[in-house]
Structure formats: C-alpha cells, structure tokens
Amino acid sequence: MGYPKIVSKVDTLAVDFVANSSNYKLLLEKFRMKLEQSISHGIEDCVCKQRNRGKLLARERISLLIDPQTPFFELSQMAAINQYQNVFPSAAIVTGIGVVYGRECVIVANDATVKGGTYIKETIKKHIRAQEIAEQNNLPCIYLVDSGGIYLLEQANVFPDKYDFGLIFYNQAQMSAKGIPQISVVMGSCTAGGAYIPAMSDETIMVKNQATVFIGGPPLVKAATGEEISAEELGGAEVHTKLSGVADHLAKDDVDAIRICRNIIKTLKPADRQELSHSEAMEPLYNVNEIYGLIPDNDKKQIDAYEIVARLVDGSRFHEFKAEYGKSLVSGFAHIMGFPVGIIANNSFLNSESALKGAHFIELCCQRKIPIVFLQNIIGFIVGKKYEHGGLARDGAKLIHAVANAAVPKITLIFGGSYGAGNYAMAGRAFNPNFLFM
Secondary structure: OOOOOOOOOOOOHHHHHHHHHHHHHHHHHHHHHHHHHHHOOOOHHHHHHHHOOOOOOOOHHHHHHHOOOOOOEEEEOOOOOOOOHHHHHHHHHHEEEEOOOEEEEEEEEEOOOOOHHOHHHHHHHHHHHHHHHHHHHHHOOOEEEEEEEOOOOHHHHHOOOOOOOHHHHHHHHHHOOOOEEEEEEEEEEHHHHEEEEEEEHHHHEEEOHHHHHHHHHHHHHHHHHOOOOOOHHHHHHHHHHHOOOOOOOOOOOOHHHHHHHHHHHHHOOOOOOOOOOOOOOOOOOHHHHHHHHHOOOOHHHHOHHHHHHHHOOHEEEEEOOOOOOOOOEEEEEEEEEEEEEEEEEEEOOOOOOOOOOOOHHHHHHHHHOOEEEEEHHHHHHEOOHHHHOOOOOHHHHHHHHHHHHHHOOOEEEEEEEEEEHHHHHHHHHHHHOOOOOO
C-alpha cells in the first residue's frame, strides 16, 4: 500500500496564495537575470581572444566532456557577484558534477576569459568546495586548467592560511592517496602555484601550442637569471610530454584533449557505491510549482512544512515519525526520485520535545543508512524561564550532537528563515551537510 498520502489543505485560488505566487515569480525573474550576468564569461574582447586562439570557452569544454544529453549540476554559480566591480563573474571558475562515460565526476574548469582565469578568495573557496564534494562522494576530479594562478592584487589575502590556495594541492594529494583519480587537462596558461594542479594529478593532458606549465614564466626567468626564452620553449606541451615527463598525453586541440580525457575515465574501475534500495520514481500528487504560492513575502509568517513535503516527495507519500509529539518539528520517511530519505522539517520554533524527537529520528536514519533531508525554516530555539528550567539547552544539545555525528548523507534546504542555534540544529553549513541549498 505504501506510505500514507499527505492531503493538502491549501486553496490555490486564495488571494494570498495567488499574490505569493506572483511575487515569487517576479523574484525568480530577477534571480535569473543575475544568474545570466554571473555565468556570462568575461568581457567580449576576452571571449573573442579565446576564440581567435582556437580555444573553447569553459562551459563549452564541459558540455563536450560530459556524456551527451546528461545534465551538468553546476555549483556556486553566483560566487563573487556584486564584488570586485563584478569583473569576476562566477569567480572565474566553473565547478560541478557531470557524467563522463557513465561515471559521475567533479569538474573544475578555469574561465580564462575572466582575468586570465586567476584566483581570488571566492575562486579558491569554490574550488576547494568542489574538492570536498569529490572526496565525500568518492568522485574522480577532472581539472580543465587555463589559469594564471593567483590574481596578484589579491595575493596577500589568499596565499598562506589553511583554507587558502595551498589547500587545493593538499586535497589533491589526499584524494590521490585514497584512490580518487585526479585528472588534469591543461588547455592554456598554468603558472606559478597553478602549475602544481597538473603536476600533482595522476594523469595530465596538454594541448599543443596552447598549454604551458611553469613555476616562473618568461618575464620572471629573465628578471631572475637574465635568460630570454619563449613560453613554449620554457614549458610548452611538447617540452612536458617529450622532455620533462610532467605531462602524459599530447593533444592537438581542445576537442582532442577532451577525447583523451574521456578515454582515461573509461579506464577507471567501477565506482564503489553504497547499496540503497530504489523504487520507481513518481511525481508528487501536487504541482511542485505551487511551492511559489506557499512562500510568503514576509518571513515572519509561518509556512506549513507538510505542504512543502507534499510537493517534494514521490506520490506525496510520507511515513511520519512521532506525529503527536514535538509537533514543531516534522519528521518521517519518504522517497525522492525513488530513493529513500528521512525528512526533518521545521514547523515553528524548536523546543525540548522537538529536539529530542529530531535526535531520535536521526539515530533511526543512521541505523538504516538512509540519507537525511533537512528542510529549514527555523526562528531558533524557544526562550523563557519555563524552557530553561526544563533543560532546553541540554535537550537542544542532544539534537546538535546527533546532527554533528550523523554518518549518512545530509542535504539541507533553507526555504525560510535560518536563525540562531536553529541553524546548527538543522544542519547548517558549520555541520557539514553534503549539499546546502537556499
């Protein structure tokens, strides 16, 4: 018979619902305009220069790399927006997950049309986040390298600390040691610290007459030693595939390099996957677009978590846990796209009962190895003498302990407010969810 169905109580013709939907669609239009601005590559002159050199743009390279008619799940598209006078769209780097020869891979592509593909602090953060996802999910990393290294004007802000530029190379070494493949395709400049990305990869491809890899470029060599030499002679693709051995494969152009990369991925052993039962995927009973009508323009108004769940899970079916206890937190089992999930959703503030209920439910998900989806709309923990005397701090800590130690995938979706310690208790960024969406 399956789980019970959630029966929606929403009147989709109500004035408030229609107004919410209209307001949210306007907001989405603004968002999409910002998104187009953020993924537009660099200025036209830089785009033309890239094309005149016979090179593809970053997103074109990714489209050619992934299997035909498969999606590219792009991450952090709006990084660095409204900063640096908006001259670093998408922080000069494209990251995401794509399927190559049937194998999910993390792809990191420098955008050479944006300040030569150089790195600011947001670029580094985005690159490292992609590597975290690769390590958590045991996904091969493919680096499409076309970068001048650190943006020199920002060097003092991005060089020496733990989460700065050097962590990229540390992560490569760690993942390679764990058997997570690291593949570099050098399609342009690769200078200074950036030279270590291909050098520390398991296999490296370089494009003839385009790719260069060197610790110090020709101007630095001349200043340091007086030697005059061209970039191609110093560290071109033929140098590194025929003389130094830094690179393993010589490609004639971008398209050939991507073909070689795909063939490398084809040689990898099958992925180790966690066993997870899978049912036939079903659409929710209610139109997912109705969520726009559920979200008010004032974040002080409560959103019924059951109505969100009903438009998210397969068949709107939900096996609720402790339905009559701790009602400000909704928990239960469902399926999304045929995969089993545990859902924890806010329906108002957290109190002792809801915190204990959430901790108990997380234990069940961990025992059964079921991923948890956190639906955040949380004003925080309730305050007051009665609740403090009742041990709210200790009960809240039990929920936070459970979230921190949950050894199953955690996916957090913030669809309303996210305030105070409620952010932590509902798997905010500090509690290391595998993915977090807002």
